[in-house]
Amino acid sequence: MPNAYISGTGFYVPPRVVTNDQLREEYGIDTTDEWIRQRTGIEERRFADEGNAPSDLAVHASKMALENAELTNKDIDLIVFATLSPDFAFPGSGVILQRKLGMCDEGHFPPALDVRNQCSGFLYSLATATSMVQSGAMKNVLVIGAEVQSAALDLSSRGRGVAALFGDGAGAVIVSATDEDRGVRHFQLGADGRHADVLSQKVWDTSKRPFIPQNADGVGQVQPEMMWAQMQGKLVFKHAIERMIGVMMQTFSAQGLTLDDVDLFAFHQANLRINQYIQKSIGAPEEKFLHNIQKYGNTTAATIPILLAEAEQTGQLTRGKKVCCVAFGSGFTWGAAIIDW
Numbered sequence: 001m002p003n004a005y006i007s008g009t010g011f012y013v014p015p016r017v018v019t020n021d022q023l024r025e026e027y028g029i030d031t032t033d034e035w036i037r038q039r040t041g042i043e044e045r046r047f048a049d050e051g052n053a054p055s056d057l058a059v060h061a062s063k064m065a066l067e068n069a070e071l072t073n074k075d076i077d078l079i080v081f082a083t084l085s086p087d088f089a090f091p092g093s094g095v096i097l098q099r100k101l102g103m104c105d106e107g108h109f110p111p112a113l114d115v116r117n118q119c120s121g122f123l124y125s126l127a128t129a130t131s132m133v134q135s136g137a138m139k140n141v142l143v144i145g146a147e148v149q150s151a152a153l154d155l156s157s158r159g160r161g162v163a164a165l166f167g168d169g170a171g172a173v174i175v176s177a178t179d180e181d182r183g184v185r186h187f188q189l190g191a192d193g194r195h196a197d198v199l200s201q202k203v204w205d206t207s208k209r210p211f212i213p214q215n216a217d218g219v220g221q222v223q224p225e226m227m228w229a230q231m232q233g234k235l236v237f238k239h240a241i242e243r244m245i246g247v248m249m250q251t252f253s254a255q256g257l258t259l260d261d262v263d264l265f266a267f268h269q270a271n272l273r274i275n276q277y278i279q280k281s282i283g284a285p286e287e288k289f290l291h292n293i294q295k296y297g298n299t300t301a302a303t304i305p306i307l308l309a310e311a312e313q314t315g316q317l318t319r320g321k322k323v324c325c326v327a328f329g330s331g332f333t334w335g336a337a338i339i340d341w
């Protein structure tokens with residue numbers, strides 16, 4: 001059985017920086033830099049300009065990952081695209097990325113799969129790609145986490161509890177087959193659908209006829225509580241801590257690892273306080289934790305691949321390092337992976 005390793009990473013964030021002060025001054029949101037920093041660690045985030053969808057951000061990240069892996073479009077056997085903010089209700093963003101990368105023009109039509117697991121989407125996708133590669137079915141899988149969340153944030157005082165948290169961005173990795181003794185050693189995934197409503201965005205409801213209410217002229221009418229994401233923040237916080245520690249310990253136990261064996265922790269970036277609380281509770285050194293929430297906010301499916309790509313770029317993440325990735329998100333869903341780089 002071949003090993004599945006990460007042969008290349010890439011990332012892209014849109015150039016437009018929006019600081020906490022700008023949320024107040026430009027968008028008129030009743031908030032302060034102090035409130036957001038103290039509770040979340042976020043200082044600023046990136047918002048994509050109109051005209052950009054997740055697939056557009058993903059093109060940049062994918063090209064960087066391909067270049068770093070020294071591969072071309074034609075080497076890609078499968079695209080796995082994780083996002084909670086897909087370009088459209090359907091088709092998935094994976095096929096749109098395939099087209100925008102120019103694969104179709106080259107006569108190359110790899111399968112494309114969308115994964116809808118929100119903040120855990122990248123780890124669910126990594127697990128899927130790893131299994132495909134280890135089974136021998138695929139040699140190189142392009143795994144993307146990309147979000148344009150700014151288009152669906154209620155950027156008003158009413159929406160401040162959610163709008164202050166999220167940003168736009170894309171991260172990509174290529175999962176490749178190798179005979180070398182390296183790669184994804186173990187992954188663990190979980191879900192608890194009892195909490196499906198705790199963090200959700202029900203723009204439409206297919207149990208209703210029609211799925212979006214219409215006015216007398218047949219024009220869709222989406223009420224604010226359906227249009228914008230709804231979240232019970234304190235409950236998410238509590239479950240995130242419990243599940244992230246639990247799933248990480250399961251992977252440690254499956255691999256016979258202790259904290260000292262891990263060189264870097266690449267945790268989902270939902271809230272700096274969640275990650276710092278976990279780091280202190282388990283007694284791990286602060287410097288082993290990668291963070292970028294301060295500058296990008298929560299980029300949902302993109303947080304972990306962006307962290308990995310940035311860490312490779314800065315030289316923090318090099319061949320031989322053992323990385324522990326952990327995520328938790330809406331669903332609730334969660335996951336962890338141990339990777340020997």
Ligand code: ACO
Nearest residue numbers: 031032035039119160161164233234236237270271328329
């Ligand atoms: N600026 C100023 N005031 C705000 C803001 C804001 N941006 N947002 C909410 N408030 C107000 C609320 O209206 C409320 O006011 P009230 O007491 O007058 O009603 C007050 O602050 C407290 O609100 P809470 O929601 O109770 O604040 P809390 O201390 O729980 O912090 C937070 C909110 C930061 C979201 C926290 O619950 C949290 O981090 N939860 C984790 C959720 C998370 O990270 N979600 C990300 C997506 S899920 C994922 O990726 C895992």
